[in-house]
Amino acid sequence: IKASNSLSFSLQAKMxxxxxxxxxxxxxxxxxxxxxxxxxxxxKVNLGQGFPNFPAPDFLTEAFTxxxxxxxxMLHQYTRAFGHPPLVKVLAQFFEKLLGRDLDPMTNVMVxxxxxxxxxxxxxxxxxxxxxxxxxxxxxxxxxxxxxxAGGTPVFVPLRPNPPxxxxxxxxxxxxLDPAELASKFSKQTKAIVLNSPNNPLGKxxxxxxxxxxxxxxxxxxxxxxxDEVYEWLVYDGKQHIRIASLQGMWDRTVIVGSxxxxxxxxxxxxxxxxxxxxxxxxxRTVHQNSVYHCATIAQEAVAQGFQxxxxxxxxxxxxxxxxxxxxxxxxxxxxxxxxxxxxxxIVPEGTYFLVADISQFKSDVPDVPNSDEPxxxxxxxxxVKNKGLAAIPLSAFYSEAHKKNYTNFIRLCFAxxxxxxxxxxDILQKWKQEKTSS
Amino acid sequence: VxxxxxxxxxxIVNLGQGLPDISPPSYVKEALAKVAAVDRLNQYxxxxxxPSLVKALSQVYEKACGRKIDPLTDILVxxxxxxxxxxxxxxxxxxxxxxxxxxxxxxxxxxxxxxAGAKPVFIPLRCKNYGNSAxxxxxxLDPAELANKFNSKxxxxxxxxxxxxxxxxxxxxxxxxxxxLxxxxxxxxxxDEVYEWLVYKGNKHIKIATLPGMWERTVTIGSxxxxxxxxxxKLGWSIGPEYLIKHxxxxxQNTLYTCPTPLQxxxxxxxxxxxxxxxxxxCYFHSLSRELESKRDxxxxxxxxxxxxxxxxxxxxxxxxxxxxxNVDLSDVDEKQPYDYKFVKWMIASKKLSAIPLSAFCGPETKxxxxxxxxxxxxxxxxxxxxxxxxxxxxxxxxx
Numbered sequence: 078i079k080a081s082n083s084l085s086f087s088l089q090a091k092m093x094x095x096x097x098x099x100x101x102x103x104x105x106x107x108x109x110x111x112x113x114x115x116x117x118x119x120x121k122v123n124l125g126q127g128f129p130n131f132p133a134p135d136f137l138t139e140a141f142t143x144x145x146x147x148x149x150x151m152l153h154q155y156t157r158a159f160g161h162p163p164l165v166k167v168l169a170q171f172f173e174k175l176l177g178r179d180l181d182p183m184t185n186v187m188v189x190x191x192x193x194x195x196x197x198x199x200x201x202x203x204x205x206x207x208x209x210x211x212x213x214x215x216x217x218x219x220x221x222x223x224x225x226x227a228g229g230t231p232v233f234v235p236l237r238p239n240p241p242x243x244x245x246x247x248x249x250x251x252x253x254l255d256p257a258e259l260a261s262k263f264s265k266q267t268k269a270i271v272l273n274s275p276n277n278p279l280g281k282x283x284x285x286x287x288x289x290x291x292x293x294x295x296x297x298x299x300x301x302x303x304x305d306e307v308y309e310w311l312v313y314d315g316k317q318h319i320r321i322a323s324l325q326g327m328w329d330r331t332v333i334v335g336s337x338x339x340x341x342x343x344x345x346x347x348x349x350x351x352x353x354x355x356x357x358x359x360x361x362r363t364v365h366q367n368s369v370y371h372c373a374t375i376a377q378e379a380v381a382q383g384f385q386x387x388x389x390x391x392x393x394x395x396x397x398x399x400x401x402x403x404x405x406x407x408x409x410x411x412x413x414x415x416x417x418x419x420x421x422x423x424i425v426p427e428g429t430y431f432l433v434a435d436i437s438q439f440k441s442d443v444p445d446v447p448n449s450d451e452p453x454x455x456x457x458x459x460x461x462v463k464n465k466g467l468a469a470i471p472l473s474a475f476y477s478e479a480h481k482k483n484y485t486n487f488i489r490l491c492f493a494x495x496x497x498x499x500x501x502x503x504d505i506l507q508k509w510k511q512e513k514t515s516s
Numbered sequence: 517v518x519x520x521x522x523x524x525x526x527x528i529v530n531l532g533q534g535l536p537d538i539s540p541p542s543y544v545k546e547a548l549a550k551v552a553a554v555d556r557l558n559q560y561x562x563x564x565x566x567p568s569l570v571k572a573l574s575q576v577y578e579k580a581c582g583r584k585i586d587p588l589t590d591i592l593v594x595x596x597x598x599x600x601x602x603x604x605x606x607x608x609x610x611x612x613x614x615x616x617x618x619x620x621x622x623x624x625x626x627x628x629x630x631x632a633g634a635k636p637v638f639i640p641l642r643c644k645n646y647g648n649s650a651x652x653x654x655x656x657l658d659p660a661e662l663a664n665k666f667n668s669k670x671x672x673x674x675x676x677x678x679x680x681x682x683x684x685x686x687x688x689x690x691x692x693x694x695x696x697l698x699x700x701x702x703x704x705x706x707x708d709e710v711y712e713w714l715v716y717k718g719n720k721h722i723k724i725a726t727l728p729g730m731w732e733r734t735v736t737i738g739s740x741x742x743x744x745x746x747x748x749x750k751l752g753w754s755i756g757p758e759y760l761i762k763h764x765x766x767x768x769q770n771t772l773y774t775c776p777t778p779l780q781x782x783x784x785x786x787x788x789x790x791x792x793x794x795x796x797x798x799c800y801f802h803s804l805s806r807e808l809e810s811k812r813d814x815x816x817x818x819x820x821x822x823x824x825x826x827x828x829x830x831x832x833x834x835x836x837x838x839x840x841x842x843n844v845d846l847s848d849v850d851e852k853q854p855y856d857y858k859f860v861k862w863m864i865a866s867k868k869l870s871a872i873p874l875s876a877f878c879g880p881e882t883k884x885x886x887x888x889x890x891x892x893x894x895x896x897x898x899x900x901x902x903x904x905x906x907x908x909x910x911x912x913x914x915x916x
Contacts, residue, residue, distance in 0.1 A: 345777030
């Protein structure tokens with residue numbers, strides 16, 4: 078652009094060379110950007126994005142305020158880049174207990190900006206161009222674009238529903254991997270498999286047998302396991318969350334991802350972590366020090382105190398890790414009943430604070446549009462929030478492009494909500510059903 | 517990362533790593549103390565930036581830039597300015613690109629450019645007065661040398677003003693030279709302005725994005741940590757035209773999605789307080805630089821008395837010092853390290869004072885040029901500077 082051109086025109090001009098880096102190809106769409114805006118605009122009852130609308134526990138917010146009033150103003154300055162010392166120490170202590178092995182807080186633990194950034198570090202550190210990464214569908218939507226951004230190729234394998242023959246409500250346990258199908262996805266190019274248990278969106282808690290199957294294949298094909306366990310404390314009906322890293326041959330090839338946001342109902346604090354062998358974490362540290370470097374100090378300090386309290390109360394009834402799942406199980410049961418009573422068929426989740434419901438009986442309200450570029454459930458969810466004020470997320474958001482059309486009759490609802498919110502949701506659903514019956 | 521470990525020893529006076537040991541202003545601390553009590557502030561906020569924060573930033577920067585800034589499309593809030601640098605580079609730089617980096621440089625630029633698959637192209641600031649430097653203004657780019665670094669592959673130039681480590685505040689004329697080349701070669705400018713409020717008497721911080729033709733090709737980066745002396749809050753921002761910022765937003769939504777809510781809310785509140793008094797000398801943006809100017813002058817005085825040669829910075833909170841005048845013989849230390857690394861290690865061990873060697877901020881070709889300099893940070897409370905004073909006054913009383 079020569080300065081001799083009309084000055085004002087050329088000086089207002091954008092760059093003419095292409096600016097966007099190729100690594101962003103195909104990853105610019107994001108379900109949350111769209112649906113969070115819709116919920117903010119239209120929803121009266123928001124069961125969409127996964128965050129609690131009840132307060133974070135007092136002991137946690139008190140820890141935050143206490144740290145600030147303590148007069149140590151150095152809490153406003155940088156802390157150790159790979160994790161605030163009190164936090165990595167207590168995380169190491171906690172996970173030593175859970176995994177039954179010694180952990181070095183400096184090399185086996187790293188703190189990240191939420192589990193989201195932990196996942197980013199995993200993919201950037203461990204996945205290269207040409208690598209394949211197995212992702213189990215339905216999946217937390219960020220896995221796919223993160224694999225692609227790292228230059229990898231996602232390979233999908235679905236959980237398949239096996240409805241119970243007795244006509245009872247489906248459970249997330251009824252969605253299973255086909256062992257032969259899973260095995261067929263492993264190739265020489267397979268670098269890693271992403272495991273999410275308890276699973277978002279279904280709520281499935283993988284059994285020992287199912288984990289054993291995955292572990293066997295990982296060992297056989299020398300594949301890494303990125304184990305997203307953010308909902309590790311949210312398991313119901315006396316079920317147990319099993320950590321795949323504790324299975325034979327798995328510690329050395331697994332990175333465990335965790336979240337303070339989910340553990341302590343404080344999603345806005347954005348404190349997460351990875352736990353794993355030094356030989357893998359050293360590469361995550363490299364990514365971390367070249368992307369965010371440090372995480373906010375004060376939030377780490379407060380989370381550390383939260384964990385210290387839980388370490389002392391571990392297994393006791395007053396433990397937040399005992400109380401929270403108890404509370405959430407009640408909410409789950411409440412929402413399940415509510416949905417079932419109006420004809421939206423819930424899949425009862427074994428864990429997490431999400432459940433998926435089949436909305437087939439409500440499809441008449443939102444006619445199908447043939448050849449629409451949008452999956453049916455997206456349109457349904459958008460219609461529902463605009464017309465009924467109830468926000469939920471379409472299940473096909475958690476599927477790869479190729480498989481979105483396979484599951485278009487489901488929506489995901491979050492039940493980590495106050496009683497009043499769940500009651501209000503029920504009111505909307507009951508009214509909606511009445512309108513359908515009378516029309 | 518290397519030097520922070522060494523300086524974690526409390527018996528050492530730490531003037532190395534760039535972190536304040538002064539307290540942030542009380543209204544900033546108070547804002548944060550209040551937010552944890554508000555339930556919804558402990559949950560997710562808008563991914564690209566908490567609404568009240570981006571609104572406040574747009575107001576402050578509209579004033580500073582003299583143009584309308586859309587809070588939703590022209591701003592991205594990131595995990596520190598570090599996160600902004602990362603998002604910008606990942607969004608706009610790729611394999612095959614060249615990126616011009618001015619030496620000495622904040623050390624993260626080089627690995628970030630490499631991680632994006634691009635080639636760093638270095639150009640040093642050169643001392644005007646035959647190596648006799650008294651001021652950061654003595655360090656300049658050679659315009660012909662700079663022009664030579666630009667070619668059709670040059671995707672971006674990274675500008676840092678006020679400059680870390682030298683403290684140089686680029687003048688309008690210097691910025692115009694860079695701007696002309698960016699426009700001529702259709703190059704991006706990534707402008708790291710984290711120290712934008714820390715300019716000393718006789719100097720003015722000029723935003724390259726305000727020069728004609730530059731808004732549409734510049735991403736300007738700022739930092740709460742440096743603005744409010746809260747480096748541990750790790751909040752920063754990128755400001756620029758929508759068609760560039762939207763790509764940074766895509767990186768952000770695929771890396772960490774959102775920044776912590778309570779910290780963003782508290783920061784927004786602090787910004788509103790200072791925005792309202794932006795023309796007032798009491799505004800923290802101005803009062804902090806006055807406070808730091810006297811620390812700067814004190815530090816410079818002490819260093820001179822100890823026989824060292826400080827380069828007085830026009831901005832920022834770092835000062836580089838020529839240590840060659842002391843003639844400390846470290847030839848028996850047989851490591852292949854540059855002189856300044858050896859000097860700093862020796863100084864930490866024998867004088868209990870830490871700094872950062874300048875060759876840490878240089879590309880491989882220029883290390884020799886800068887190895888007689890070390891960097892001191894002076895955003896330190898009086899008692900820290902008092903302790904440094906004791907060491908410096910006693911410097912020549914000890915041997916080796």
